[in-house]
Amino acid sequence: MLAAPRPPTQRDLARGVHRAALARLTPPLSVLDRGRLAGVRGHGAGAWLAALPTAGIAGTRLSVPLMRAAARLWLGVPPVATHARLRCVCGADVDPHGAHFLGDCPERAPGRTRRHSRILYLVRDALVASPEWTDVVLERAVDTDADAGAHGVRFDVRAARVGSGAQTWGDVSVAATPSPKFLARVAAEPSVAASAVRREAKKVAKYGHRLPPADPPWAFTPLVWESHGRVGPATADFLRTALGGGGRRTALDALRLNISVTIWRYNARFVLEGFSSCISVEERNSSAADGGPPKQATFS
Numbered sequence: 001m002l003a004a005p006r007p008p009t010q011r012d013l014a015r016g017v018h019r020a021a022l023a024r025l026t027p028p029l030s031v032l033d034r035g036r037l038a039g040v041r042g043h044g045a046g047a048w049l050a051a052l053p054t055a056g057i058a059g060t061r062l063s064v065p066l067m068r069a070a071a072r073l074w075l076g077v078p079p080v081a082t083h084a085r086l087r088c089v090c091g092a093d094v095d096p097h098g099a100h101f102l103g104d105c106p107e108r109a110p111g112r113t114r115r116h117s118r119i120l121y122l123v124r125d126a127l128v129a130s131p132e133w134t135d136v137v138l139e140r141a142v143d144t145d146a147d148a149g150a151h152g153v154r155f156d157v158r159a160a161r162v163g164s165g166a167q168t169w170g171d172v173s174v175a176a177t178p179s180p181k182f183l184a185r186v187a188a189e190p191s192v193a194a195s196a197v198r199r200e201a202k203k204v205a206k207y208g209h210r211l212p213p214a215d216p217p218w219a220f221t222p223l224v225w226e227s228h229g230r231v232g233p234a235t236a237d238f239l240r241t242a243l244g245g246g247g248r249r250t251a252l253d254a255l256r257l258n259i260s261v262t263i264w265r266y267n268a269r270f271v272l273e274g275f276s277s278c279i280s281v282e283e284r285n286s287s288a289a290d291g292g293p294p295k296q297a298t299f300s
Helices: 010-027 033-041 063-074 106-129 182-190 194-210 231-241 249-276 281-289
Strands: 133-142 153-161 167-175 219-226
Touching: 033 182, 063 249, 106 133, 106 153, 106 167, 106 219, 106 231, 106 249, 153 194, 153 219, 167 194, 167 231, 182 194, 194 219, 194 231, 219 231, 231 249
Parallel strands: 167 219
Antiparallel strands: 133 153, 153 167
């Protein structure tokens, strides 16, 4: 006897409406806007919006300026109001949305390092708190192919399964969705986390074969998020199996939320700090003609 069909849920009924609305919205958008829209619609990107603000260094509260900048970035609104053509101190032209600061700006490198460390510590803390993992260590080098003279490689995190003792090594990264290297592909395939998939594959190609033989076998997993918060598919699969089983879904959800808040806190910082150090192209040309130094842009 055939089972009765499942009645449609509200999500099932609304899916067609949402797809039609997206189809009407997308064509007039620029490649940058389509890439941003794809990024914020992706798996895990919007978790930060559900965070209850908690105080402290490890809290989820965003200051008013950071929250305003993050919300404007999320909605596709320029983070600051300016009508001047702007140039970053690194020499690159800056678009009104500040995508340059979320991508390849070398001036944001120290901030990207701090963001990387924060995400790494969150992953470590989640593994330490899980009863399924033990022997969790950070940034440990492993000597591979010593006889061939190869240098050891340094992974971000290592942990062992309690039941089997099998070790998993991971490496954390945030892929820049607005980067010119990824943007066209992201815009063309909005349902695919293109920049995260590419970064995950790059991590596996770099590190996967460097693990020495062991019994039980060691494994490598990429831990990749996109700059708008979307989680890479291989990363999502690992986290779901590593932390989501045995009634521990709450721990997995907390990790996703905290990493999402971290990413958007740094997004807001990147654009606010980047715009504050920009130079107005018109003012710079005028100052150069007068023999004076270039002027920083001002915003309202």
